[in-house]
Amino acid sequence: MTLTLKMKPKTYDFYLMVLTSAVLAIIGLVCLYGIGYYTYTTETIPQWTQTPMYGNYIDSMNQYIYPFVVLLLVVLGLCIPKRIVPRQSLLASGIGILIVTILIALVTDIGTSLAFLLAVSIVVQTVVMVLTMLGRGGLTYEREGYFVQTGSSMLHLGTVIFVLDFVSFRTSDLHLSVFWVATILITVGTVLSFYPDEVGRVVRLLQSGGGNS
Amino acid sequence: MLRIKNPFYCIKIIQQKVSYQEYLAARESVSTLGQPIITFIFIMALALGIVSIYHILSSDMRTYQLSAQLRKISTVLLVIGFIIIAWFHLRIYQTIELVYPPELANYMAANMGVSATSLRFAVPLWIETEKIYFWTLCLSIFLTVTNFRYDFSRTKMTALFSSSLNIMLSIFMVFSYMVNPFKEPLPGLHSEITGWYQAAGAGDPNILYGALYQLYFRIIYFYNSEYMWTHPPMLFIAYASLVVTFVGCVFMLFRREKIFDRISYNHAKVGYLLLTVGMLIGYPWAVVAWEGKEWWWDPKINGSIMMWVLYSAYLHSRIYIKRRNMWRATAVLGIICFLSLVFTYLLTYIAPGIHAISQ
Numbered sequence: 407m408t409l410t411l412k413m414k415p416k417t418y419d420f421y422l423m424v425l426t427s428a429v430l431a432i433i434g435l436v437c438l439y440g441i442g443y444y445t446y447t448t449e450t451i452p453q454w455t456q457t458p459m460y461g462n463y464i465d466s467m468n469q470y471i472y473p474f475v476v477l478l479l480v481v482l483g484l485c486i487p488k489r490i491v492p493r494q495s496l497l498a499s500g501i502g503i504l505i506v507t508i509l510i511a512l513v514t515d516i517g518t519s520l521a522f523l524l525a526v527s528i529v530v531q532t533v534v535m536v537l538t539m540l541g542r543g544g545l546t547y548e549r550e551g552y553f554v555q556t557g558s559s560m561l562h563l564g565t566v567i568f569v570l571d572f573v574s575f576r577t578s579d580l581h582l583s584v585f586w587v588a589t590i591l592i593t594v595g596t597v598l599s600f601y602p603d604e605v606g607r608v609v610r611l612l613q614s615g616g617g618n619s
Numbered sequence: 620m621l622r623i624k625n626p627f628y629c630i631k632i633i634q635q636k637v638s639y640q641e642y643l644a645a646r647e648s649v650s651t652l653g654q655p656i657i658t659f660i661f662i663m664a665l666a667l668g669i670v671s672i673y674h675i676l677s678s679d680m681r682t683y684q685l686s687a688q689l690r691k692i693s694t695v696l697l698v699i700g701f702i703i704i705a706w707f708h709l710r711i712y713q714t715i716e717l718v719y720p721p722e723l724a725n726y727m728a729a730n731m732g733v734s735a736t737s738l739r740f741a742v743p744l745w746i747e748t749e750k751i752y753f754w755t756l757c758l759s760i761f762l763t764v765t766n767f768r769y770d771f772s773r774t775k776m777t778a779l780f781s782s783s784l785n786i787m788l789s790i791f792m793v794f795s796y797m798v799n800p801f802k803e804p805l806p807g808l809h810s811e812i813t814g815w816y817q818a819a820g821a822g823d824p825n826i827l828y829g830a831l832y833q834l835y836f837r838i839i840y841f842y843n844s845e846y847m848w849t850h851p852p853m854l855f856i857a858y859a860s861l862v863v864t865f866v867g868c869v870f871m872l873f874r875r876e877k878i879f880d881r882i883s884y885n886h887a888k889v890g891y892l893l894l895t896v897g898m899l900i901g902y903p904w905a906v907v908a909w910e911g912k913e914w915w916w917d918p919k920i921n922g923s924i925m926m927w928v929l930y931s932a933y934l935h936s937r938i939y940i941k942r943r944n945m946w947r948a949t950a951v952l953g954i955i956c957f958l959s960l961v962f963t964y965l966l967t968y969i970a971p972g973i974h975a976i977s978q
Contacts, residue, residue: 420939420942423935423936423938423939426932426935427932427935427936427952430928430929430931430932430935431928431929431932433924433925433928434924434925434928434929434932434959437921437922437924437925437928438921438925440916440918440921441918441921441922441925441966441970444916444917444918444921444970444971444972445918445970445971448971448972455913456913460913463916464915464916467916581906582903582906585899585902585903586903589896589899589900592895592899593892593895593896593899596891596892596895596896597892600888600891600892601888
């Protein structure tokens with residue numbers, strides 16, 4: 407902990423990236439396990455998806471994925487707003503939120519605790535996105551530029567909303583509406599992050615065209 | 620209760636017989652025109668592969684120039700083949716029309732809330748045996764654009780890189796030849812159309828109405844759905860782009876040259892964007908079309924998520940490529956990502972689940 411706090415910003419960012427990549431890779435491994443389990447079970451019990459075994463499989467996959475989704479959300483929470491809030495406060499609040507999430511899981515269930523974490527993440531990411539779009543808050547990112555920053559914050563907000571949609575709205579009438587909000591944020595965010603120069607050129611072209619008319 | 624009025628179809632069946640014969644003629648033409656094209660593609664694949672391997676072994680720039688020419692000819696052949704495929708799909712749309720008798724249409728409207736009067740097949744250009752062909756076509760176009768943007772002849776290493784991409788293309792062309800979309804064009808769809816025509820000719824309205832009823836859902840949720848026109852092509856274009864990323868990552872392992880990273884990253888961006896949007900677009904469709912079916916955590920979905928998170932990790936690690944050891948780590952990750960892509964694609968054929976073709 408002390409070591410982390412003493413790190414240079416570049417080193418801190420790097421380890422956050424390593425942690426993010428590691429969590430993503432572990433989620434990939436869980437999926438690989440799911441492929442193996444599903445295939446093996448179908449070989450041994452061909453109609454198993456028509457039995458309660460399938461429900462148990464879904465539950466177990468969700469349980470395996472949840473801790474890493476939580477970790478990913480916490481890392482996202484530490485990564486994006488790192489320039490708004492001092493790093494020490496951010497780490498402390500991150501750990502605090504994680505503890506509260508675990509406590510809620512112990513008292514209620516994993517779904518409720520994850521919904522809490524997602525709600526907090528959405529608030530944080532929305533604030534970050536608005537500040538970024540307004541060009542305020544002293545935000546600096548690993549890759550500079552207005553469109554990269556805006557795209558990155560939209561992409562991360564979209565990801566959090568996407569996870570929330572699957573955790574809390576899957577049986578709701580709002581499910582697909584929330585899904586499309588997340589999809590638009592993710593898509594626009596990805597385009598802005600990947601092609602900031604091209605987007606900038608298009609915006610300038612539109613502005614100059616609007617000015618001429 | 621569905622009440623059947625038999626005479627309705629007397630006139631329609633005569634029309635359908637004519638249109639079915641036209642469809643069969645179009646299918647025959649596709650085979651006649653397409654077989655020589657795919658044979659040329661196979662010959663070009665062998666030539667391109669051999670010349671590119673020879674260039675890698677000998678570093679002879681004349682063979683590099685030759686392989687570039689062969690690649691261009693291959694791309695032209697692939698485009699011609701695709702035009703033939705597109706023409707066949709257009710003919711299917713023009714010739715085959717399923718007319719729903721009023722009593723069946725009313726029955727379906729009253730019981731299922733669907734409006735069925737007449738339907739045509741708007742069949743996407745990347746289904747059944749056409750999948751690999753479309754992927755190969757996209758790859759050849761990506762290579763054309765990449766070769767146009769970067770001058771690979773300027774160094775020995777970049778020329779080797781170009782030849783390696785050509786070898787990948789030749790492998791895909793051989794696969795296209797093996798699958799061969801022209802030999803028996805769209806076998807699954809053909810059996811469905813033939814089944815419907817036989818049902819129409821059987822004279823038993825019960826059989827005909829049963830066939831029309833089943834085909835309605837097949838057309839609406841599969842052939843004519845916006846999903847099939849957007850989700851698969853996005854993924855195939857993404858896959859083609861990520862083939863270039865893979866070759867770039869292999870070269871990054873052996874040689875630390877900025878151009879390999881730049882090409883890998885540029886293609887990973889295209890691939891990742893289309894992969895993300897393509898996968899997301901599939902979801903709302905799945906919710907409706909697979910309602911009540913067991914598709915959560917199905918192997919193909921597991922594989923797709925695995926592939927996506929790995930590419931996310933690759934793009935994250937690439938941000939720190941200038942840091943010590945990150946060059947190699949990023950390259951290794953890029954290679955693992957591509958292996959997961961191939962594995963995910965093959966899952967449709969080797970693993971059970973709702974996406975499986977083997978079942």
